[in-house]
Amino acid sequence: MSDQExxxxxxxxxxxxxxxxxTIDDSTLSLAELVRRTSIPKGTLHRVLTDMVTVRMLDRTDxxxxxxxxLFELGMRASVERSLLEVAIPFMEDLYVxxxxxxxxxxxxxxxxxxxxxxxxxxxxxAPSRIGGRMPVHCTAIGKxxxxxxxxxxxxxxxxxxxxxxxxxxxxxPGPLRTQLDRIAAERMAYEYEESATGIVCVxxxxxxxxxxxxxISVTGPSHRFRPDNHTSSVRxxxxxxxxxxxxxxxxxxx
Amino acid sequence: MSDQExxxxxxxxxxxxxxxxxTIDDSTLSLAELVRRTSIPKGTLHRVLTDMVTVRMLDRTDxxxxxxxxLFELGMRASVERSLLEVAIPFMEDLYVxxxxxxxxxxxxxxxxxxxxxxxxxxxxxAPSRIGGRMPVHCTAIGKxxxxxxxxxxxxxxxxxxxxxxxxxxxxxPGPLRTQLDRIAAERMAYEYEESATGIVCVxxxxxxxxxxxxxISVTGPSHRFRPDNHTSSVRxxxxxxxxxxxxxxxxxxx
DNA sequence: GCAGTGCGTTCCACTGAGCCGAACACACGC
DNA sequence: GCGTGTGTTCGGCTCAGTGGAACGCACTGC
Numbered sequence: 001m002s003d004q005e006x007x008x009x010x011x012x013x014x015x016x017x018x019x020x021x022x023t024i025d026d027s028t029l030s031l032a033e034l035v036r037r038t039s040i041p042k043g044t045l046h047r048v049l050t051d052m053v054t055v056r057m058l059d060r061t062d063x064x065x066x067x068x069x070x071l072f073e074l075g076m077r078a079s080v081e082r083s084l085l086e087v088a089i090p091f092m093e094d095l096y097v098x099x100x101x102x103x104x105x106x107x108x109x110x111x112x113x114x115x116x117x118x119x120x121x122x123x124x125x126x127a128p129s130r131i132g133g134r135m136p137v138h139c140t141a142i143g144k145x146x147x148x149x150x151x152x153x154x155x156x157x158x159x160x161x162x163x164x165x166x167x168x169x170x171x172x173x174p175g176p177l178r179t180q181l182d183r184i185a186a187e188r189m190a191y192e193y194e195e196s197a198t199g200i201v202c203v204x205x206x207x208x209x210x211x212x213x214x215x216x217i218s219v220t221g222p223s224h225r226f227r228p229d230n231h232t233s234s235v236r237x238x239x240x241x242x243x244x245x246x247x248x249x250x251x252x253x254x255x
Numbered sequence: 256m257s258d259q260e261x262x263x264x265x266x267x268x269x270x271x272x273x274x275x276x277x278t279i280d281d282s283t284l285s286l287a288e289l290v291r292r293t294s295i296p297k298g299t300l301h302r303v304l305t306d307m308v309t310v311r312m313l314d315r316t317d318x319x320x321x322x323x324x325x326l327f328e329l330g331m332r333a334s335v336e337r338s339l340l341e342v343a344i345p346f347m348e349d350l351y352v353x354x355x356x357x358x359x360x361x362x363x364x365x366x367x368x369x370x371x372x373x374x375x376x377x378x379x380x381x382a383p384s385r386i387g388g389r390m391p392v393h394c395t396a397i398g399k400x401x402x403x404x405x406x407x408x409x410x411x412x413x414x415x416x417x418x419x420x421x422x423x424x425x426x427x428x429p430g431p432l433r434t435q436l437d438r439i440a441a442e443r444m445a446y447e448y449e450e451s452a453t454g455i456v457c458v459x460x461x462x463x464x465x466x467x468x469x470x471x472i473s474v475t476g477p478s479h480r481f482r483p484d485n486h487t488s489s490v491r492x493x494x495x496x497x498x499x500x501x502x503x504x505x506x507x508x509x510x
Numbered sequence: 511g512c513a514g515t516g517c518g519t520t521c522c523a524c525t526g527a528g529c530c531g532a533a534c535a536c537a538c539g540c
Numbered sequence: 541g542c543g544t545g546t547g548t549t550c551g552g553c554t555c556a557g558t559g560g561a562a563c564g565c566a567c568t569g570c
Contacts, residue, residue: 006310010527011266011557016310019329027334032517041559046519048557055261055271059335067333069362073369074274075330076387078322079282085386090377097352107324114328119374122345131340132331265556266528287546296530301548303528 014040014048019057022067024133030064081107084215085116087245088207091238092119092217098234101221102127104204106142107214108150109134111158113143116215127220128197135196138163138177139170141204141228142216145190148181149206149213155181169194189236190216191228203228205239209246217242269295269303274312277322279388285319336362339470340371342500343462346493347374347472353489356476357382359459361397362469363405364389366413368398371470382475383452390451393418393432394425396459396483397471400445403436404461404468410436424449444491445471446483458483460494464501472497 006020007013021037022029031049035042049065052058056070076082084105092103102120104127106113112134118127129135137143137158147155159174171177184190192202204218217239219231261275262268276292277284286304290297304320307313311325331337339360347358357375359382361368367389373382384390392398392413402410414429426432439445447457459473472494474486 010306012270012306012310012312015267015270016312022329022332024332026332027338030517031519042518043520043559043561044557045559051265051267055267057267057271066335067329069333069336069364069369071326072330072333072336072371073364073387073389074277074322075327077277077279077281078324078327080321081324081327082387083282089374093348093351093374093376096348109324109328114324116327119344119348121348132328132337134328264529285546286548297547298530298532298549299528302530 008040011048014038014044015052015057018045018048018052019067019071024130026066028061028063028066034065080214081116083249084207084246087249088215088217088242089117089119091242091245092117095217095219095234095238096120099219099221099231101219101226104129104142104218104220105207106135106140106146106216106218108137108143108146108154111137111154111161113137113140113146115142120220127200129220136164136166139166139192139195140218141190141192141202141220142218144181144184144192145188145204145206145216145218146213148184148190166196167194167198169198171195189232193228194223199223201226201228203231203235205236207239207246208243209250210243214246215242263295266303269293269299270307270312273300273303273307274322274326279385281321283316283319283321289320335469336371338504339462339501342504343470343472343497344372344374346497346500347372350472350474350489350493351375354474354476354486356474356481359384359397359473359475360462361390361395361401361471361473363392363398363401363409366392366409366416368392368395368401370397375475382455384475391419391421394421394447394450395473396445396447396457396475397473399436399439399447400443400459400461400471400473401468403439403445421451422449422453424453426450444487448483449478454478456481456483458486458490460491462494462501463498464505465498469501470497 006016017038018034021034031046035045049058053060056068058065059068088105092105095103096119102118104115105117106115114134115129115131118129118131135143137147147158159178163172165172188206190204194201199222200220201223202218202220204216206213207215207217217235219235261271272293273289276289286301290300304313308315311323313320314323343360347360350358351374355376357373359370360372361370369389370384370386373384373386390398392402402413414433418427420427443461445459449456454477455475456478457473457475459471461468462470462472472490474490
């Protein structure tokens with residue numbers, strides 16, 4: 001999903017290519033850099049960029065272009081993600097207060113996890129996740145729990161592609177991963193022991209809105225002091241409460 | 256800023272008109288409804304919408320169209336808002352734990368406040384603010400503190416336009432508001448007593464990144480039990496720490 | 511000094527992507 | 541049946557969008 005292809009001929013396609021040229025830790029990109037990344041002809045790109053600036057998708061700075069604040073605002077209006085967030089945040093806080101470790105909320109998009117929120121005090125540099133960022137499904141607790149409850153097709157798609165190694169403990173063989181996913185699907189909890197980054201471990205549970213798994217919530221901590229299985233029940237409880245609140249809310253809206 | 260005008264003739268203009276047709280509490284909109292809101296010819300709009308769906312700006316559902324999850328992701332990559340968020344969240348948590356009241360983080364956009372984040376436990380239905388939502392500057396603590404530190408031009412623009420009344424206590428006269436803004440600019444704190452919604456009061460402080468006011472942080476509570484002036488120093492401290500962290504971070508990046 | 515390199519910007523003749531009115535298809539309620 | 545609300549398709553016109561090429565400018569380093 002990261003190497004998404006857009007139609008070069010259409011305006012919208014170009015716009016999306018530009019937007020996706022920004023990775024999560026680019027703040028500003030120059031025209032030349034954008035030409036390199038998108039391989040759109042310089043003249044055309046220049047015009048597209050100025051157009052995007054006038055509609056406030058991009059901000060112009062001395063150093064180049066950056067994603068505009070109005071995008072943030074629009075993103076927050078995306079209904080699914082927003083209502084999930086609004087409902088989940090209080091429960092994430094509870095979990096944080098109880099554990100004092102980093103709490104994540106993530107959804108599945110394509111074959112990757114997208115993090116909707118991440119809270120956890122000041123000392124949390126360790127985890128490589130970022131809000132709005134992506135991580136692979138096969139080596140994160142949230143990813144595994146989402147994959148375990150996803151439909152067969154997606155599961156097989158992930159299992160049949162190579163599973164990139166991130167640490168010595170990353171599961172890179174389809175066989176072991178498959179059996180683990182089966183167990184996760186059965187017990188509705190996933191664990192990660194230094195599979196995405198050395199030094200961190202994680203517990204995750206699925207958030208279900210009337211049978212559909214719409215997201216997953218997790219607690220992450222440093223391996224030396226954090227015991228995932230001690231927090232199984234709190235994480236599960238939080239996930240279930242979020243699901244219940246979502247269901248209550250959407251049944252209200254339906255009237 | 257809400258009634259932004261876009262160029263009808265250009266593709267991007269139409270796209271933005273569609274995106275902005277979604278208000279904060281629309282989840283899905285039908286083609287017909289979008290025709291009404293944007294007054295783009297039906298045939299054209301239909302094509303634009305399907306284009307937007309193929310680039311994943313919109314999701315198609317049985318009921319109509321809704322803002323896609325990829326927008327959320329893009330929005331989160333908007334550098335300014337994102338780094339502000341990442342830095343601010345831990346301090347907002349501190350403030351929440353200390354006060355157990357709703358904590359807001361907002362920035363100025365045009366003549367309105369946009370909320371970047373809002374945390375606070377389960378019982379917080381009261382405040383009308385929403386993440387990614389907007390509120391007027393003249394009747395919120397965050398708004399007033401941002402306006403007080405904004406440049407003269409903006410300040411006069413707001414003061415010369417009519418100030419809509421939200422509650423009996425909303426300040427609708429330019430004179431009193433001006434003197435209050437002067438005081439706020441001097442003491443770097445703003446208060447709100449049921450000016451945007453009855454029953455809630457608020458304290459806010461400016462977040463300054465090396466002299467520039469980039470955002471504001473506030474604590475909001477119900478008027479019957481919450482005394483804003485009791486929390487002045489914690490709010491100010493949080494704002495200053497956020498500012499200091501931002502400055503430290505950006506000086507690191509500069510190398 | 512002056513060639514070399516990388517950047518942003520402007521220009522302009524060409525062309526097909528985008529335009530939109532009109533016709534069509536379907537599902538309702540009365 | 542007939543009106544009214546949806547969403548979808550069609551096709552000929554045309555101007556918005558295209559991109560190669562040339563330009564200006566700020567830097568190197570020699």
